[in-house]
Amino acid sequence: MxxxxxxxxxxxxxxxxxxxxxxxxxxxxxxxxxxxxxxxxxxxxxxxxxxxxxxxxxxxxxxxxxxxxxxxxxxxxxxxxxxxxxxxxxxxxxxxxxxxxxxxxxxxxxxxxxxxxxxxxxxxxxxxxxxxxxxxxxxxxxxxxxxxxxxxxxxxxxxxxxxxxxxxxxxxxxVGRRALAGLGEAADLADRIDPTRSLATLPLPAREDELHRLLAALNRLLLRIEAGQAREKQLLGQIVHELGAPLTVLKASLARAAERGGDPEVVRAALVADELTFTTQDLMQLARGQLEMRLVWHFIPAATLRGRLDRLVSGLTFVGDWDGMILCDPDRLTQALRNLLANARRAAGPGGQVSVTLRETSEHVTFTVRDSGPGLPADLGERIFDPFVSGSGSSGLGLSVARQIAVLHGGTLTAGSARAQEGRPGEAVGGAQFTLTLPGAALGDDEEEVGEAEEEREALPVP
Incomplete structure (x- = not known):
């Protein structure tokens, strides 16, 4: 794509x-x-x-x-x-x-x-x-x-x-067109700066006039921003690294304790450990940035993905055809869908409904997550996908990371309101709805689409 x-x-x-x-x-x-x-x-x-x-x-x-x-x-x-x-x-x-x-x-x-x-x-x-x-x-x-x-x-x-x-x-x-040409070019270059990449400085004009001073000040500001971002990523990465090992040990210990004793408090603590583990994964993704994530493509059964999600989030209703095959990075796609489902479960509450629907065509694979909660705050809009912006009391990283994963797969992630669908029983209605769409990769005599996916995988930047 x-x-x-x-x-x-x-x-x-x-x-x-x-x-x-x-x-x-x-x-x-x-x-x-x-x-x-x-x-x-x-x-x-x-x-x-x-x-x-x-x-x-x-x-x-x-x-x-x-x-x-x-x-x-x-x-x-x-x-x-x-x-x-x-x-x-x-x-x-x-x-x-x-x-x-x-x-x-x-x-x-x-x-x-x-x-x-x-x-x-x-x-x-x-x-x-x-x-x-x-x-x-x-x-x-x-x-x-x-x-x-x-x-x-x-x-x-x-x-x-x-x-x-x-x-x-x-x-x-x-005269203004000629005099402000340098400022217009600088604005065009500034518009093309990708904040996920290393920030590039703006070229300075030969004449040391007010425009030269303005662009020089912007360059100094860009360098300070880049240095600050590097320090923030380094600090965040160190924090996540320090938390990762203890959480892994804690998660394994609680899982074994829950299997031996079945104490509800231990089971609850194990779930909290799982939540913290995923939060550290989201923080690590935020520290690395979207372009530093490397996808490992596999052609997996949809049922395998369904089993992972069923173990990670309780009380899910699976709708649609889960008997097909999906071309994706299983770990990353699981992370994205788990974030969507965890938010939906948190919004719907223990007694609410959360459904995930899979629809597959020759062109697209679409996952639709619905819940019966109160829905998305009307004032957030697209900001719901910004880091640390949350409408359900979570850390605010899950949706941002999920969208990054969808984009890296060549797909999209959108948000809306859940509505009833005729002929699709079991779907939750009334709350939020998130739609994650990936490019389809149907195998047959013509493997052109799979070849395009492989070309896209090879074109992804390597950290």
Whole structure:
């Protein structure tokens, strides 16, 4: 059975650091361009307005001086290109006007007190100058050029507010992609680190920047973790080794005493010794790690496995066809199923039901362990298979070791709730259900499946 390739986790674009940095740069650029652009445009428009007013005053002064200097008569009006003028007497009547305003001559002055007027649908700004005995000179300068300049400045600001943030986002995304490439590669490598193997350090970038410091710190942390794991495994192995020999002697002595006397307390102590023996086996498995376990494959009758389990756990109900053959490591598979059955017996209690069902096809061999206990805690979920996590008061190692053994066989171990099955009397219903599935190895004219199992056995790492 081939193992599924390890897939590196990918961060969604909307949650990535690169996207957030590009978005922050875009918002900052938008705010800066808005504030600075608005300030520059306001200053520019004020200067343009001041220049326009200066031009209007200069034009009015030059026209007044020209009129007084030449001593023009009342029938003539000074003017110029793009300038509107009128001469108003002391009674408020228009004495003379430029051709565009000739309709107002002889009529009362129509723009009294107005700083801006509409002439030929064009706004014009006005000012006046005194002409001595001739009256008042009224001058108007069209603002169409100033209005066009304002519109162009406003359009330029809006264009900058729209285009620049977009360009900033694209540039920020590309620059962030390049700048954070090393961090992304380091995250990919960290995702592929197998905690059951020796921890490998992450490659450091050539440039000693913040990324270099971060990866160097992670490498130091990985080395400390590996050293701590090695110390923990060594200590755990020593403890298990020291406990193993006395427990073996104690177990044998209690077994002989139980056979001679039949004292219930001695029998109970023998069962406790058996429990401690299996616990030390689980601890040893935890200390060695999954990849250090070596399977010894045998093709055994299912009835042999059933006999082992019947001796190890009391009060079992065996359902299904136990007359076939199973390709497995008998000791390891017995350990895995014993752990499942012991937990089930502990959950169901002395008077409860515990059943183990064997179903075999050409592709799979499935063991289903059911009990009539209270079931699995809903809040544990898949954590029930983590080391030292227990829902039945046990050490919390049995399920973790059982799953490791199932995986090493190329199979799976899942947990759920027990349900009634039609046509399968004797199965416990109502509590927890564990399903251990192994690859099938049916013998016949075609031995391809057995050959694949042998290839898998040879591919297993040797400690």
């Amino acid at each position: 081939s193992r599924a390739p390890l897939r590196t986790a990918r961060v969604a674009w909307r949650h990535s650091l690169r996207f957030r940095l590009a978005l922050v740069y875009t918002l900052v650029a938008f705010a800066l361009i808005g504030v600075i652009g608005l300030g520059v445009m306001t200053l520019l428009l004020r200067q343009m307005d001041a220049q326009f007013q200066t031009r209007l005053n200069e034009r009015a002064d030059s026209l007044a001086e020209a009129f007084l200097g030449r001593g023009q008569s009342l029938g003539k009006s000074p003017g110029g290109t793009g300038v509107y003028t009128m001469i108003v007497d002391e009674d408020g009547r228009v004495l003379a006007a430029t051709p565009a305003l000739r309709q107002y001559e002889g009529a009362p002055f129509p723009f009294e007190g107005q700083g801006t007027v509409q002439i030929a649908e064009v706004p014009a700004r006005t000012t006046t100058r005194t002409l001595g005995d001739f009256g008042t000179l009224w001058v108007a300068l069209p603002e169409d050029a100033l209005i066009d300049a304002r519109r162009i400045a406003l359009n330029a600001l809006l264009l900058a507010l729209l285009v620049t943030p977009l360009l900033m986002f694209v540039v920020g995304w590309l």
